[in-house]
Amino acid sequence: MDAYCDLEVDVNGEEVFMVDKKVLSSYSGSIKKMFSKSKGGKRNLKVIYHDFPGGAENFELITRFCYNNGNIDINPFNITDLNCAAYFMEMNKCVTGNKNLLEQTEKSLEGIKYWTWSELMAALKRCQDFFPVASSSGILEKCLDSLLGRVASSCETSPCPSVSSPDSSKFRASCDTRSSESLKSSFLRVTWWFEDLVQLDIHVIEMLVKSMVSRNLNHSIIGKFLFHYQKARLASTFSDEKIRMVETVVEMIYSLDLSTVSYKRLFGMLRVSLHVNIRKCCRNKLESMIGLQLDQATLDDLLVPSPVRARYLYDVNLVLRLLKSFLAKGVWCLPLSRLKKVASLVDLYIAEVAPDPHLKPSKFLALIMAMPDSARDSFDGIYHSIDLYLEVHSGLSEEEKTRVCSVLDYEKLSSEALNHLAANTKFPSKSAVGALNFQQRRLKNLLQRTNQSNSFTNSPIFHETERTEGKDESCEQIVLYAGNLNFSTETERIRAHLQGMQWRVLELEKICRKMQIRMTKMMKSRLSNQSNANSVPRLCS
Template sequence: MSDLERTNTNENRNSKSELHINVKDVPFHLSKETIAKRSAVVSSLLERNKIDELQGILRDIEADPETFKLVAKFCYGYKVKFTSDNIVSVLCIACYLGMNEEHSTDNLLGKASSFLETRVLPCWNETVNALRSGDKSLEKLADFKLVDLFFDSLIEKASYDPRLLGESNKNNREEYRPNPRRRLFDNDWKSEDVITLPLRFYEPLMIRAMESRSIPAEYIVTSVCSYAKKWVFDAEEDSVSCKKREVVEAVERLLPHQRGIISCEFLFKTLKHSIWLEASSECRNGLGVRVSKQLDTAKPTDLKILTQGHGESYSFEDIQLVRAVVTSFYSNYTNEEEEEDGEEEVSRFFKVAKLLEEFLLLAASESSSSSSSSLKLEAFVALAEITVAISLGVLRYSDGIYRAIDVFLERHGDLTESEKMEACKVLDCKKLSRQGCDEAVKNQRLPLRIVVQVLSVSQRQIRDTVAKEIKGAEDKVAEEEIRIWSDEDEMEKMSEKLLGVEIEDHHQCVVHRWKKTKKVSVWRQVKRKFGCLTINSSSSTSADACTCDVKKKNKKKKIHHHYK
């Protein structure tokens, strides 16, 4: 027998006033006067003699027997041990029974409130645990805005250390360093996770976290993804579908639209579960838009998530989901307000085209005619048509389509000739590379008609190659001839120029000589005129030279007169 039961027995022997209360089918026999001293509600009912209402006094609140036992022990003078697990329930019962200071000093409501403010709210772990444990009781405390008090406390702590919401998965991020003045929260940040909270608390808490703008978005996304994984992806199969659907719809509302901040794998999984759980059209459309915006960053294994059914099988309907996502990817480009760089846009188109080729090959590789999860011919052709449509104008060769078809034919060796032709109808042989043609010609799995088409394409490629080589050789010869003629013209021009220079130099030389000769002849004529032409015409003998002939003439004359 417990101390409370022993006390009740002793008091009941001395008093005829007993209070019989059932708390979830657990009976409590208490003294009316003892409870009335601490509870204003019980005291009021006793004064009005409403005994029937006293017996079902806790019927309107979700009180558990253990918590009510603590409240009853407090009324009998025992010390109550508060914890984060029971503090909200104790507050709810104390508030409901009117156990405040106005009715009795040092009452339960004041003690519980003091414990909440000093021991629970300052600590992250205790706050999360109290909020989670008092889920149902908090509804009765809506007027006291106790939930807002919990939310404000958690947001304040997460603002100083976002790791409390969960480790970010962002690549190459710098390690978060909390404010040195707030080391109080650094020691327990890994202990309690907010993803354990019920959805009715988790969603408004994350909305406040986003509105605060003091918590990086990647930490909020990490928390939301973990929440979906816990309550939807990893939840038991027999879990209530409506609860899963509510979680998926809430997750879609919480996820940002920013490109690249959410992993493609998570988006594909969430979109697939939203279809399975028959979520609202707004939820499915929102997830589809997020998937299409970053389809170029996805992997073939991500696309596989969309095509898998409940039995891990491919179906034609699931292939249509791939078509819808790809269509949405292209429609986003026409609806985007910001213009992207041309090269970046082409790069994204190229990546999506290669993604579809790789996924087609993956789907063909994993299929087998003997397996129940085999990719059927109809689904393969539908997926191949999507791949061909995406590659038009983006990929130069169709070798990727050919390899996927080859693998599909290899895994389905029991196909008839007409079925093989159906699988090969999407192959454009004209777009096969030289290496692809060489492989296809030797491939015995291909239908004969396809091999003939490949041979025709191969011959045409050979003719084109030879023609290009001949034309290239002719162009080279023509360029050489043009170069030679050009060189000859240059040489001729150079020769003419040199000849002109020589003629000009010769002419100048002749003129110079003529001028010199002409000058000498005139001087000689002058000398002859004056009879002064001698061999030596220096200045010292010029006078003698000028008189030599005159003297001779005079001599002759004298001699001539002497004979006379």
């Protein structure tokens, strides 16, 4: 072995170098500490590196620096390698001045603002190759600061700050007078960097986004970039990397202003997360963000297939969790318009899942009861969904059917729905009787209001109504009596009675309509007579 090559260096198992220990020790503090206590006559010294930044190729670059009396050309394409290797080998503790490699690289970084975008991206890509050291040495932070400055500058000079969010109402309001070509050009001016940054690893993106948020960069632009990043990287990553990436993106979006985030893209991310099995806490955050703006969703958004091992068709539990998030702050905190919009959406969803033969009554009821009654103006849609559910689930017990039908609010059912329910053999007899009772009470109230407004109480119409009411009371007594019977043995006979009474209700409705028409004509006639009397001139006395 040559006298001037007394140190054997194994670099990451890639290659073995024979170097002069004295030369390397004069520039590397770590090498100097290793052999400071060894005797000069000892031969066959060996150092093994397992995680040298940049591997054998970069170690060769360091040896050239040492053998060249501390001189080397530093440029944007090798500055990351040299800086990280110098930090790793403590090449700032042995010499000073221009011989100190770490200081040389840090001084070169002062000119980073003059680098081209390609040079900056090249340095960043090398940083992520040996992320821990680049992060500790500070070069990664300086590169990210420079990149962020350029991105922020392009966003601030954009003529339309919200251009990155086409779904935003602010964007439409402020830019609606421009041509589509101008808007497209503006959009590209603030998103030109999207595709280049897709090449960076998720941990680098995480650092970058945190800096963006701290500098108050437009949240809609950040959100749009994160969705773009996830979509672009998803196909090229492995299973474990997909989980890490999706979880990190969700956490970053969760830190943004939710009003700037597209709910459509959140639903897309939700569907992705169901396939990669992210952590429960992360999934809860994603569902919470979706739930808070559930009034913007559509039926197609909610029709998420059930988990693989589940027998039911759609993921009903997911929708129940989204509804829970939507109502988390309390019904009183939400505008009635938003509540009604979500209730309408839920009613459509219920009608869609009702034919599922594997949907349990408890889940079906939970969907109906998730929204407060005040959010529904009509229960007709719920009635038709229950009708469909009972048709598919004909094997339910009478008790289960009664429990399912107990959620119906008769006051919010139309007359047509009540009449249909009273004759519907799929419903329990108690529900049919209850519907008919309520229909009769509603009709009697209508007749009473009509009579109170009618000043011609001696008219034949009024007496006809009185006679009709008397018969109606007897019908109601029959219905109330039927409610106490044993429906398991007399169901068919009771239904025959109910059908007869239903026809009677229809007759009463016809009479009411006739009364209202006649009253209207009589009132118009009276007003016309009064008008004519007032127009006749007074005779001379």
